[in-house]
Structures are given as structure tokens and as C-alpha cells.
Amino acid sequence: MFLVSGSSVMVIVFEQSDRTVLIPDAIIYADGKIAGKTDINGAYNLSFEGHHPSIRVAKGGYSEWTGSPAENDTAMLVPLQVRNSTLHIDVFDADTLNPIKDAYIFATSEDGVRSEANSAFDGKAEIALRADQVYNIEIKAQDFQAVRDTIVTGADFSTVQYPLVRNDRISIRVTDSVSGVSIPLAVIKIDGAIAGITNERGVVISNISRNVEHAYDVSAEGYDLANLTKTISFEDQVVDIPLVKAKTTVFVSVYNKDQKPLSGAKVTLDGNLKGDTNEFGRIMISSLEMKPYEFGVTHDGYKKNTLSYAPGNETGELIVVLESELIDLSVFVSDNYGKPLCNVSVNLLGDGQETLSTNETGLDGMSVLPAIEGKPYRVKAEKGGFYPNTTAVNTQNNPNQIVLHTPATINASSPSEGGIPWVFVIGLLVVLAGGAGIYGAMSKKKHPRRKSRSSRRKSL
Incomplete structure (x- = not known):
């Protein structure tokens, strides 16, 4: 210094x-x-x-x-002091994953300094480079496409891996057209000959000439057949072929445990309502992919049924059986004195006052009707000699009571409901009857007097 x-x-x-x-x-x-x-x-x-x-x-x-x-x-x-970093390089076949021997590797720094090496039998090579520097890497191997890359070396060492693609081979990858997910077990034909079946990554490795047009036919379960022509250039390493999922139709048929079709059953697909079954208990659902779906079926008075179903290549039918969720609705019918009435026709009414079911009372005045638990209904009771009656009922109030009245009982207890009360009528009849008796008695008294006067005249 x-x-x-x-x-x-x-x-x-x-x-x-x-x-x-x-x-x-x-x-x-x-x-x-x-x-x-x-x-x-x-x-x-x-x-x-x-x-x-x-x-x-x-x-x-x-x-x-x-x-x-x-x-x-x-x-x-x-x-x-120069600080070196060792670059570890691993070169292998992109298709077979086998190591590539004698691949020529060279690295060039930004200031033009060049270092080189060749891969060993295990595909590995080491190059001494400066640490924390930018290098351009190029790898060449016979029958393989060249690879170029840019790296930044680490403090002491760096490790990189390079897959090389053969010049005469191509990776054909089959994917879903919407999700891009790889499709395994797809069959690939090139120019009419089977090239292979895709692996779990959806890939088939094939030897194919470059810069020549080839015809591809690709099929996979649940997808439409794909037909296309394509020319592979020398730069292409992977060819993606998307497949469109096939569509199919399913008929859903809904029955009860007695194998009777249920109309008006609501059918859902993965939680989305698709519609109601017709009078034959059926509904058609179209444009379905061939994959599992969750079908749900509901109907008033029945337990919900949910099941998984995967449509096939052809139109299919899904049969769904619903179990009843009805319980007993008890109705007690009596007269106005509380006496049980037998042989009374009891009708369970729906929301539109339509008859849902009918039963008759026994000697104990009881009638049992099927109904949905907790749902309010109205019942109508009818018996000859009694006025019919309708009242609100509920399964939570079992037994429900309904009273039938005779005409006499109705008028006597309810004089304001029209007509002359029977008590008044009976009283009037009694009065009229009494008056007739008095009139008769008076007629009898007058007749003897007329007779006596006649006698007097005779005597006279």
C-alpha cells in the first residue's frame, strides 16, 4: 500500500x-x-x-x-478472493426417466467466461462456477433436443435437473376440455394403429415422424370420441388433446313400497331442483355427464331418499322407492252428550278440502287415519240421522274429538240457528191440544141442553 x-x-x-x-x-x-x-x-x-x-x-x-x-x-x-460454487447437473430422458450419458454441458457467465463438462453414465455432471452469478446453460445430447436455461448460482453449490426429449419421440397428453385434468386409460390411435393407453398422468410416449400430418383418434370412458389431424414440428415436446365429456339421459321413476308410481315427487340433482314426476311417477333428466351424481327425491307424506348414481353410455333408468312417513291421526266422534258414535264416516281433508283418506269409527267412537306428523288438517264426520261436522285436527293433539248433533239437539241447544225452537213448538202443540179439549167439552155441554129443550117442547 x-x-x-x-x-x-x-x-x-x-x-x-x-x-x-x-x-x-x-x-x-x-x-x-x-x-x-x-x-x-x-x-x-x-x-x-x-x-x-x-x-x-x-x-x-x-x-x-x-x-x-x-x-x-x-x-x-x-x-x-474468488468465491466458487459447484453446479450439480442431472440429465435424464423425459419419457423413460433413464439417465443420459455423455451429454455435453456448458455454462457461460455474463462476462463471457465459459465452463463445460460431460455427464457420466449416471447422467450427472459437476461444473465449478462463481457463486452468486448469472449463467446461461446449454445441454446437447445425441438423438435428443437441446435444452437452454438461465440460472443463478448459490453460495456454495446448486443442483439442477434437466429432462431431455428425444428427437423422434413425442409425449401425447389427453386432458379434460373443461378442467384440464389429465385423463388416464385413454386409447390413442395414430393413423389407425394403436399408439398406446395413457398412464396415470394421461400421457402416451410415441415415436412419430416430424413435419408430417397424422390422424389421431382418442377415446376414453365418459368422453366423446376425438378425431383430429395434426402435424408435429421439431420443436414440439408435448401434444395436448382435449376430450369433451359425453352427455346422456336418465329417467327417474319414483314408487311407494307397494310399487305404485308417485306423481308430484320433487327430484333434485346435486341439490338443484330438476322438476316433479308426472302421473306415471317419472321424470326425464338429459344432458348429464357420465360421472356420479347425487339424486334426491321428496314427496309429501314420504321420507326423503338420497342416492348416488353414475349415468352410463346409454339412456338409463333410476328407480327410487320412498317410505311413508305417515303416523296415526286419532279422531274420537261422539254425540253432544259425549256418547261414542260408531259407524261414522270420517274423512281427512287436504289443503284444497279434497279427501285424502276415509275411515269409520268403531264401537268406541274412534277412527284412525294416516297423516304427516305435526301437520294440521281438517276432518269431516258424517252419519245418518246427524248433522255432518268439520273441525281442525293435528297429530300432536291425539285423540282429536268431533261432536255430531241430531236435528232436535241442534235446534234445542241453538234456537238462533234458524227455524222455530222445538220447545216452543211442543208447547204450542200442548196449548192447541188443551184448547181442543176445552172446545170439545163445551160442545158436549151444549148438546144436552138442546136435547132437554126438545123434551120440554114435547112435554109442552
Whole structure:
């Protein structure tokens, strides 16, 4: 070093292994702050005031240097030691995953320095490069397409892997046209001959001539057959063939446990309502993919049934049997004195006042009707000699009571419901009957008097 006093110092940076190699763009730090970078000659003039600063010099691919200028120094020579990084390279066949021997590998740095190596029998190679540097990598092997890449080396070592594709082979990948998911077990024909069946990755490896048009036929379960023509260029490595899912139709038939069709049953597909069954208990659902679906069927008075079903290639039929969820609705029918009435016709009415079911009461006045638990209904009771009656009932109020009245009972207990009360009528009849008796008695008394007068006249 040359020691000269002053308020500035010239920092000159070079490679420690070769003093003739000056290092440009090395970063100069003074007391922890960036002061500047070295020029193309590896030099930087650092100005300072007061105390001599602590200097740190850093450059990618080199070990850092730290130090301080001495008193009266006007220049500082800073040697940087080259820091190497080993690049481990693994080369293999992209189709078979077998290692590739004698692949030629070379790496070029940004400043044009070139390093090279050949892969061993296991497809591995090592190249000594500078750490933290950008390199362009190129790999060439006989019968394989060349690979080019750009990497940044690590501090001590880096590992990279490169799959190489043969020039005379192509990877044909079959995917779903919507999701892009690979389709395994797809059969691929090229120019009418079977090329193979796709693996779990949906890929078939085939030898095929380049820059020539070929006809492809691809089939897979649940998908429409794909027919296409395509020319493979020398740059192509993978050819994607999308398949469209096939559509089919399913008839859903709904029955009860007695095998009677249920109309008006609601059918859902994966939670979405598709419609109601017709009078034959059927509904048609079209445009379905050949995959599992969840079908749900509901109907008033029946338990919901849910099942999984996967449509096939042909139109299919899904038979669904619903179990009844009805329970007993008990109705007690009596007269107005609370006496049970037998042989009473009891009708369970729906929301539209239609008759849902009918039964007759027994000697105990009880009738049992099927109904949905917790649902309110109305029942109508009818018996000859009694007025019919309708009332609200509920399965939670078992037994429900309904009272039938005779005409006499209705008028006597409810004089305001029209007509003359029977009590009044009977009283009137009694009065009329009494009047007739009095009239008869008066007639009998008058007749003897007429007779006596006749006698007197005779006597007279």
C-alpha cells in the first residue's frame, strides 16, 4: 500500500489470485453506508472528512473485504478472493426417466467466461462456477433436443435437473376440455394403429415422424370420441388433446313400497331442483355427464331418499322407492252428550278440502287415519240421522274429538240457528191440544141442553 495523507482515498479492487484482473462494479461501503461502485478500472475515489471511515467492499462471486485506510493513505489496494460454487447437473430422458450419458454441458457467465463438462453414465455432471452469478446453460445430447436455461448460482453449490426429449419421440397428453385434468386409460390411435393407453398422468410416449400430418383418434370412458389431424414440428415436446365429456339421459321413476308410481315427487340433482314426476311417477333428466351424481327425491307424506348414481353410455333408468312417513291421526266422534258414535264416516281433508283418506269409527267412537306428523288438517264426520261436522285436527293433539248433533239437539241447544225452537213448538202443540179439549167439552155441554129443550117442547 502507498500511505499518503489527505481527505480522500483511491480504492482499487482486483482479484487476489491475479493482480492484473481489476474488478469493476464492486460496491464500496463507508461506515456501513454505500459510497459508490468501482469503475471499469476497478477504482473508486472515496472522499471523507474527519476520522478515517471503516470500508467494506462487496462483489457477487467474491468474498467480502473490510478494512480502514491508515493515516496519510491516498490509495488502498483491495484484493477480493474468488468465491466458487459447484453446479450439480442431472440429465435424464423425459419419457423413460433413464439417465443420459455423455451429454455435453456448458455454462457461460455474463462476462463471457465459459465452463463445460460431460455427464457420466449416471447422467450427472459437476461444473465449478462463481457463486452468486448469472449463467446461461446449454445441454446437447445425441438423438435428443437441446435444452437452454438461465440460472443463478448459490453460495456454495446448486443442483439442477434437466429432462431431455428425444428427437423422434413425442409425449401425447389427453386432458379434460373443461378442467384440464389429465385423463388416464385413454386409447390413442395414430393413423389407425394403436399408439398406446395413457398412464396415470394421461400421457402416451410415441415415436412419430416430424413435419408430417397424422390422424389421431382418442377415446376414453365418459368422453366423446376425438378425431383430429395434426402435424408435429421439431420443436414440439408435448401434444395436448382435449376430450369433451359425453352427455346422456336418465329417467327417474319414483314408487311407494307397494310399487305404485308417485306423481308430484320433487327430484333434485346435486341439490338443484330438476322438476316433479308426472302421473306415471317419472321424470326425464338429459344432458348429464357420465360421472356420479347425487339424486334426491321428496314427496309429501314420504321420507326423503338420497342416492348416488353414475349415468352410463346409454339412456338409463333410476328407480327410487320412498317410505311413508305417515303416523296415526286419532279422531274420537261422539254425540253432544259425549256418547261414542260408531259407524261414522270420517274423512281427512287436504289443503284444497279434497279427501285424502276415509275411515269409520268403531264401537268406541274412534277412527284412525294416516297423516304427516305435526301437520294440521281438517276432518269431516258424517252419519245418518246427524248433522255432518268439520273441525281442525293435528297429530300432536291425539285423540282429536268431533261432536255430531241430531236435528232436535241442534235446534234445542241453538234456537238462533234458524227455524222455530222445538220447545216452543211442543208447547204450542200442548196449548192447541188443551184448547181442543176445552172446545170439545163445551160442545158436549151444549148438546144436552138442546136435547132437554126438545123434551120440554114435547112435554109442552
